[in-house]
Amino acid sequence: MSVTLKDIAKQVGFSVTTVSRALAGYDDVAEETRRLIVQTAEEMGYRPNVMARRLQKQRTDTLGFVIPTFGPRFSDPFFSELLAGIGNEAASHDLDLLVSTRPPDTPEEAQAYERLVREGRVDGVILTRTRINDARIAYLLEQNFPFTSFGRTRVAGEYACVDVDGESGVFEATRHLIELGHRDVAIILPPEDLMFSVYRWNGFRRAMETQGLTIKPTWKISGDLTEQGGYAVARHLLNNSQRPTAIIAGNDLMAIGAMRAAREYGLIVGQDLSVIGFDDIPLAEHAHPALTTVRQPIYEIGRHVCRMLVKMLKGEYLTSDECQVLFDPELVVRDSTGPPFG
Numbered sequence: 001m002s003v004t005l006k007d008i009a010k011q012v013g014f015s016v017t018t019v020s021r022a023l024a025g026y027d028d029v030a031e032e033t034r035r036l037i038v039q040t041a042e043e044m045g046y047r048p049n050v051m052a053r054r055l056q057k058q059r060t061d062t063l064g065f066v067i068p069t070f071g072p073r074f075s076d077p078f079f080s081e082l083l084a085g086i087g088n089e090a091a092s093h094d095l096d097l098l099v100s101t102r103p104p105d106t107p108e109e110a111q112a113y114e115r116l117v118r119e120g121r122v123d124g125v126i127l128t129r130t131r132i133n134d135a136r137i138a139y140l141l142e143q144n145f146p147f148t149s150f151g152r153t154r155v156a157g158e159y160a161c162v163d164v165d166g167e168s169g170v171f172e173a174t175r176h177l178i179e180l181g182h183r184d185v186a187i188i189l190p191p192e193d194l195m196f197s198v199y200r201w202n203g204f205r206r207a208m209e210t211q212g213l214t215i216k217p218t219w220k221i222s223g224d225l226t227e228q229g230g231y232a233v234a235r236h237l238l239n240n241s242q243r244p245t246a247i248i249a250g251n252d253l254m255a256i257g258a259m260r261a262a263r264e265y266g267l268i269v270g271q272d273l274s275v276i277g278f279d280d281i282p283l284a285e286h287a288h289p290a291l292t293t294v295r296q297p298i299y300e301i302g303r304h305v306c307r308m309l310v311k312m313l314k315g316e317y318l319t320s321d322e323c324q325v326l327f328d329p330e331l332v333v334r335d336s337t338g339p340p341f342g
Helices: 005-012 016-024 031-043 050-057 077-092 107-118 135-143 166-180 195-210 227-238 252-264 298-313
Strands: 062-068 096-102 124-128 147-150 160-164 185-189 220-222 246-249 274-279 292-295 324-327 330-332
Touching: 005 016, 005 031, 016 031, 062 077, 062 107, 077 096, 077 124, 077 252, 077 298, 096 107, 107 135, 124 135, 124 298, 135 147, 147 298, 160 166, 160 298, 166 185, 166 195, 166 246, 166 274, 166 292, 166 330, 185 195, 185 227, 185 252, 220 227, 227 246, 227 252, 246 252, 252 274, 298 324
Parallel strands: 062 096, 062 124, 124 147, 147 160, 160 324, 185 220, 185 246, 246 274, 274 292
Antiparallel strands: 292 330
């Protein structure tokens, strides 16, 4: 049989109202009284009626996360790492996480956000894979609805976000290849509408221009961030008499796909062709050969972006430095890169 507020009131000799206000943390209850009531409640095994408390607070104690991917299932380990970070941080604050998937930049995705806001299903939302002109962010700003994002955008307005310095990350990756002796370098960028694609292209272009190297227009190409997409684009790059000696991919999955394409052309990755990815998903270290990549702390970013949202929901002030957090990436050199053959 569950313990009620009335049971606790009878045990401590105070009114039900006093017990309720003490457990809710109101400051009009004397500290000594509050401690006695809280201790007694714990000893009696009291569990609050969560739904009743939520209705009283007019909050759901739930955060929303709509994964921008096609289909109800997702195979990108990037999302798995990010989701683990968000979920674990939310749980540490006794918050639930409502997760769904929607194809990016579609009416279905827009409707998903509208329902979350209009129907009050969540207290705030977390975004990822932000776009250059992100309709999700514009909508949430217009609705004055709490949110944080993993990624920046060009949408006007103040919002809290965490990002990784992708420009410097790809700059270092490109410089690594140049120092190995590569001059013919191709890049497989993320989709052009994604903001981080802009930064990664800027890093590549800056590194090549700094060394006075020419970027062949046909060696700048976009992929869909999947392994199959990287495979298809790499086959296109390698199916020419003039091939690049190195490929930088916008994420690890596309890099792994590119390595598969290289093997089909009889090339030894790390000798005949160097390949670099971005993310450092767990699969990167165990690829064959082990993938050189730019590491971003995806799990910690998930925790951090969730922590920011929780602070906002508690009404805590975020300084300008706390609102715009930029993580430094790290180049991890493994076996998929080496000097150009011959």
